[in-house]
Amino acid sequence: MSWALLVSSASGEPRLDWEPLEPPTTERDAHSVAILSPASWLHCAVSVARNMRKLSRRSQVLASGGGDAAKVWETVNALGAKPGMINMGQGFPDFEGSAVARQHAVEAIRMGGAGMNQYSAQPGLLQLREAIAGFCERRHGAVYEPTTEIVVTAGAQEALAASFLAFLDAGDEIVLIEPFYPFMLGSVHLAGAVPRMVTLQPPDFGIPIADLRDAASSPKVKMIVLNTPHNPTGHVATAEEVNAIADICREKDLIAVADEVYEHCVFAGRAHHRLADLPGMRERTVSIGSGGKLFSVTGWRVARAAGPAELLRPLGQVHTHLTFSAPTPLQAGIAAALGADDGLHGVACLFAGNFELLSTALLSVPGVRRICAAQGGYFLVAETDRRDVDFCTMLAEEYQMACTPMSVFYVTPFAEDSPCNLVRFTICKSRELIERACKALAGKPIGEAATSAKRQRTA
Numbered sequence: 001m002s003w004a005l006l007v008s009s010a011s012g013e014p015r016l017d018w019e020p021l022e023p024p025t026t027e028r029d030a031h032s033v034a035i036l037s038p039a040s041w042l043h044c045a046v047s048v049a050r051n052m053r054k055l056s057r058r059s060q061v062l063a064s065g066g067g068d069a070a071k072v073w074e075t076v077n078a079l080g081a082k083p084g085m086i087n088m089g090q091g092f093p094d095f096e097g098s099a100v101a102r103q104h105a106v107e108a109i110r111m112g113g114a115g116m117n118q119y120s121a122q123p124g125l126l127q128l129r130e131a132i133a134g135f136c137e138r139r140h141g142a143v144y145e146p147t148t149e150i151v152v153t154a155g156a157q158e159a160l161a162a163s164f165l166a167f168l169d170a171g172d173e174i175v176l177i178e179p180f181y182p183f184m185l186g187s188v189h190l191a192g193a194v195p196r197m198v199t200l201q202p203p204d205f206g207i208p209i210a211d212l213r214d215a216a217s218s219p220k221v222k223m224i225v226l227n228t229p230h231n232p233t234g235h236v237a238t239a240e241e242v243n244a245i246a247d248i249c250r251e252k253d254l255i256a257v258a259d260e261v262y263e264h265c266v267f268a269g270r271a272h273h274r275l276a277d278l279p280g281m282r283e284r285t286v287s288i289g290s291g292g293k294l295f296s297v298t299g300w301r302v303a304r305a306a307g308p309a310e311l312l313r314p315l316g317q318v319h320t321h322l323t324f325s326a327p328t329p330l331q332a333g334i335a336a337a338l339g340a341d342d343g344l345h346g347v348a349c350l351f352a353g354n355f356e357l358l359s360t361a362l363l364s365v366p367g368v369r370r371i372c373a374a375q376g377g378y379f380l381v382a383e384t385d386r387r388d389v390d391f392c393t394m395l396a397e398e399y400q401m402a403c404t405p406m407s408v409f410y411v412t413p414f415a416e417d418s419p420c421n422l423v424r425f426t427i428c429k430s431r432e433l434i435e436r437a438c439k440a441l442a443g444k445p446i447g448e449a450a451t452s453a454k455r456q457r458t459a
């Protein structure tokens with residue numbers, strides 16, 4: 001097969017692509033595709049560059065940022081959606097979520113009156129802010145004033161973005177811990193801020209405090225993000241780690257963003273330590289939680305930021321300009337579920353059991369070296385004997401299972417001679433799905449047998 005660089009203009013936007021060299025077969029192809037001489041290639045490249053210039057710089061960073069990682073992520077998601085594939089890549093539950101939340105949301109729509117189907121107040125339904133305050137006090141002993149210290153956002157994603165946009169100027173620096181929840185980085189870029197990365201090391205993914213202190217030593221650093229329990233590693237920050245981070249925040253006068261969306265997913269024997277609870281930290285910490293995660297309704301987009309009024313007021317103003325308010329009847333559903341603590345304990349037990357079952361099954365798969373211990377969260381990380389993408393490809397081909405290559409969760413590039421060999425599996429699923437996954441992992445002809453069977457098929 002020969003290849004040619006082609007320009008497509010069907011959408012009105014010049015695009016460059018490598019394509020197999022075949023004559024145009026349709027009218028669209030004939031009009032929109034041309035094989036380019038070097039001169040016209042140059043012309044087109046300039047035109048694409050000009051077109052890029054129409055994007056804001058921040059949007060350009062998003063468009064080019066991620067690069068290979070973004071492509072890999074798209075591939076994994078597309079793979080997981082294929083018929084017959086067991087999707088262990090993406091982290092959302094395969095069950096319906098809190099019955100109390102769903103029942104009250106439906107009632108709010110049907111019988112809540114006109115107000116329930118219109119905008120809520122920008123900081124959220126007061127009944128939800130009161131329910132959040134009650135939940136924080138019951139669960140963590142943390143007291144927040146519902147009218148000034150809590151803002152309801154459209155997902156924790158919005159709470160993160162609003163935190164960055166409210167407090168970071170272009171060029172300000174923010175300490176992030178990698179591997180990380182990938183959409184956090186995009187929001188940092190949208191704020192024009194510069195990430196300073198601190199890297200966790202397998203297998204325990206403990207927080208390297210000396211590195212953190214070093215990253216925070218830059219005078220441009222204004223903020224630090226701590227996500228515990230952690231996506232993707234499942235590490236739950238210890239009391240010592242949280243204390244040390246608090247020390248750094250106080251010494252350097254930093255704002256802390258505590259991403260605690262998995263606060264309910266802490267396995268037995270481990271405790272969730274809140275940064276905001278430490279001396280001198282409440283006044284500098286935005287604590288983020290997610291109703292979607294708490295009650296396994298991730299599509300609802302109802303979450304919260306809580307902290308001192310001094311931080312929450314500007315954050316709330318940004319929220320008003322981003323989404324104005326979260327969906328009103330769904331806020332009513334989350335308020336009811338919070339009041340009832342519906343199903344929270346069960347989820348942590350279910351996911352801890354899933355972790356154990358999946359660990360055992362994965363250890364029987366050739367190429368899996370070890371399972372990294374986790375103390376909570378939605379995920380399991382396995383260390384393999386090869387490049388992460390190669391392992392994912394093997395798993396998809398031989399076991400019809402999708403998992404996520406961990407390189408998509410890092411900014412710092414891996415050395416060519418020591419590529420990322422970690423892969424992530426989701427555990428936030430029903431026991432039925434986990435058992436199906438374990439069966440698929442155990443029941444497959446494996447290793448040499450599978451490879452030679454495949455070779456015979458393709459010969």
Ligand SMILES: Cc1ncc(COP(=O)(O)O)c(C=O)c1O
Pocket residue numbers: 091154155156157158181227230231259261290291292293298301302303
């Ligand atoms: C660590 C972390 N923070 C924030 C979010 C965003 O949560 P939400 O779905 O409420 O926007 C996620 C989602 O996966 C996450 O993993």
